[in-house]
Amino acid sequence: MSERRLEKDIELAADPEQVWEAIATEPGIATWFVPHRVEPREGGTVGQDYGSGFETAGRITAWEPVSADGRGRFAYGSFEPPADGRPDYAFEFLVAGREGGGTVVRFVQSGFLDGADWDGEYDSFDAGWSVFFENLRSYFAHFRGLPAQNVVTMGWTSDTAHTVWPVLYGGLGLTGRPDLGSEVTLTPDGPGPITGVVDVMTEEFLGVRSARGLHRFGAEGSEGCGVSAYHYFYGEPVDAAALTQEWQAWLTRHLPVPAGTADVR
Incomplete structure (x- = not known):
């Protein structure tokens, strides 16, 4: 070992x-x-x-x-x-x-x-x-002291992270990779819009902090790619079960990656 x-x-x-x-x-x-x-x-x-x-x-x-x-x-x-x-x-x-x-x-x-x-x-x-x-x-x-409600979803595709990210950006209503610290409004097809500040921007993850919580999207892998959409809602209750279904359906719609997607990040 x-x-x-x-x-x-x-x-x-x-x-x-x-x-x-x-x-x-x-x-x-x-x-x-x-x-x-x-x-x-x-x-x-x-x-x-x-x-x-x-x-x-x-x-x-x-x-x-x-x-x-x-x-x-x-x-x-x-x-x-x-x-x-x-x-x-x-x-x-x-x-x-x-x-x-x-x-x-x-x-x-x-x-x-x-x-x-x-x-x-x-x-x-x-x-x-x-x-x-x-x-x-x-x-x-x-959000100190506030309980969290979790919405955690995952998916997988045989494509690479480089081809997945443009699809995820498009699925979130973004024209490309946003800048760290910028304000964005995510408009996924299905779940409701999310407005907040980009507080995580790496090769593997995009993170947005809204007034209600944290929203994290990940795509990792060069020989097959794991994709995740994790949300943490603080304070005011949400229907976590319904949101989980909506975000899982969103992942399913965008994976596998459509043929011909550009291999860029």
């Missing part, structure tokens, strides 16, 4: 106890990641729902709520070692309060396999976690 690890330090303008709630409890994780089931104890089960029937489950290996010194630890891994030739991922979140205020989360994902065949998977996790942790920062900055 490789010693290859993915490590990130996330500085947050929140107390350690608030951060612990966000990274280790069901309602907290839903505000920035995906819906979870969490048995709050070491040895308990953790389950994740990425949408469209894609779910994972594992065992909590560390459950240490924030103590008097402002530190806590939450970790989980697979129930059993995966089949031969597959990575055995483990995830760890270390919470530490800072002098003068604020909190740092030290995140470590281990279990990656060596070799060029796995570089793409490593890069995909890296890009994905960067967006999710940006969600966490944005939650504390703009």
Whole structure:
């Protein structure tokens, strides 16, 4: 097994106890990641729902709520070692309060396999976690204390991300890749319009922050492409089930990518 690890330090303008709630409890994780089931104890089960029937489950290996010194630890891994030739991922979140205020989360994902065949998977996790942790920062900055309702949908196409993105932009009513910090109005065919500020713009993800929540679209892969549309609605209730159906139908309409789409990004 490789010693290859993915490590990130996330500085947050929140107390350690608030951060612990966000990274280790069901309602907290839903505000920035995906819906979870969490048995709050070491040895308990953790389950994740990425949408469209894609779910994972594992065992909590560390459950240490924030103590008097402002530190806590939450970790989980697979129930059993995966089949031969597959990575055995483990995830760890270390919470530490800072002098003068604020909190740092030290995140470590281990279990990656060596070799060029796995570089793409490593890069995909890296890009994905960067967006999710940006969600966490944005939650504390703009929606702190509000519960989230999740709309999570996924799709797949044999085309590449380079050919998928122009189709997604068009499906969102955009003429092309928007600038970070610009104000846009998304007009998808089906779900209602979304007006907000572009707060994420990378090769893999487009993110818009509206007055009601966070809206994330992803397309990753050079040999087949996974596509996602994740939404976090805060405060005022929405019909999450109906919106999930609408966004899944939107993905289905635009995948597979029509023949002749330009291979540009």
